Amino acid sequence: MGIDPNDMEKLGKKFSRLDPHTNGSKLPRPGGSGLGLYTYKGIIEHHQGQLVIESEGLGKGSTFTLKFPLKKPFQELQS
Numbered sequence: 001m002g003i004d005p006n007d008m009e010k011l012g013k014k015f016s017r018l019d020p021h022t023n024g025s026k027l028p029r030p031g032g033s034g035l036g037l038y039t040y041k042g043i044i045e046h047h048q049g050q051l052v053i054e055s056e057g058l059g060k061g062s063t064f065t066l067k068f069p070l071k072k073p074f075q076e077l078q079s
Contacts, residue, residue: 003055003062011053012041044068 003011003018010016015034041051048069055062 001062002058002060003053004058005055008053008055012037012051014038 007018010018013034016038017032017034037051044051044066050067052065052067053062054065
């Protein structure tokens with residue numbers, strides 16, 4: 001579906017929802033309370049993680065990436 005660049009700052013804010021009619025496709029956006037990403041982001045940040053959301057715009061898809069710190073450097077985990 002993609003995300004309008006003007007809407008990126010709204011994501012992850014409490015009760016924030018994107019306009020269901022501006023998703024760049026003929027598919028309707030799912031409804032919701034606007035608490036899903038807000039809650040998800042809070043849990044990730046509680047664990048010192050980061051939620052990164054990227055989109056090239058409407059109709060171009062989106063990428064959601066979770067980043068968490070490792071307790072040990074990656075090289076130590078492999079040995």
